[in-house]
Amino acid sequence: MKLLLTSGGVTNDSIRAALTDMLGKDIEExxxxxxxxxxxxxxxxxxxxxxxxxxxxxxxxxxxxWKSVGVLELTALPSIPPERWVSWVRAADALLVDGGEAIFLAHWMRESGLAEFLPDLTDTVWVGVSAGSMVMTPRIGAEFVDWEPGGTDEALGVVDFSIFPHLDYPGWETNTLERARQWARSIPGPAYAIDEQTAIAVVDGAVTVVSEGHWEALNP
Known part of the structure; x- marks a missing residue:
């Protein structure tokens, strides 16, 4: 699977070009x-x-x-025969994974069976926004756990780095670079702080930062 891990989505021409390159064809196709x-x-x-x-x-x-967009609600998948939804996922060129709560998302990726199915999706592009990106990391940090506060901050660990999203987001005083550096001290491994104009592309294990904004590598 190819990963385009963003804070705010496809927000500029550079990120859009990276997405098109990963797809191997135009978004409209x-x-x-x-x-x-x-x-x-x-x-x-x-x-x-x-x-x-x-x-x-x-x-x-x-x-x-997009040529077409469908909705895949993971909480519904355990009640649907896999032979139905697996074909939907296989047919998709991209999975667009919205933000919210990353640990909740990780839970339902496991419960639905999607998490164990990911290695089969070698040509599919995972486009994550915020929690949709953080879910692929090993740890998100206790600061970002809202579903079960005090519980685990362990996500899926598909990549070996963590992400601090929404860097310098207007009106969010807790999302400064200094806060990101403090957060990184509790993360055992490399991490990135990224703003809304930044994405991290992962293809065949190679990591590339795509940005028209502000980002910083933490715990290098």
Whole structure:
């Protein structure tokens, strides 16, 4: 699987070009599935926010001009025969994974069976936003655990680095670079702090930072 791990989605031409390169064809020729699951575990999210993301009112994922976009809700998959949903996932060129609560998302990726299915998706592009990116890391840090505070901060560990998203986001006083550096001290391994104009591309194990904004490598 190819990973495009973002803080705010496909927000500039550089990130869009990286996505197109990963797809191997234009976005307009590609089919996508949108996964909103992480929002249900985040207290700040709501049915209205899920609707806005799904319909592209929040830009950067579903509004990019895809050939088609479907919705894949992971909490529903355990009640659906795998022979139905596995074919949907195999047919998708990209999985668009929204933000919310990363540990909740990791839980439902395991419960649904999607997590163990990921190694089979060698040509699929995983486009993560915030928690949709953090879920692929080994640890997210206790600061980002909102589903079960005090519980585990361990995610899926598909990559070997962690992510501090929404760096310097307007109005978010806890998302400064200094806070990111403090956060990184509790993370055993490399990490990145990235803003809304930055993405981390992972293809065949090679990691590339794609940015028109601000980012910093932590714990190098």
């Amino acid at each position: 590609s089919d996508a599935l949108f996964i909103p699951t992480a929002q249900w575990g985040q207290p700040a999210c709501s049915p209205q926010s899920v609707w806005r993301s799904t319909t592209g009112r929040w830009p950067g994922l579903t509004d990019l001009g």
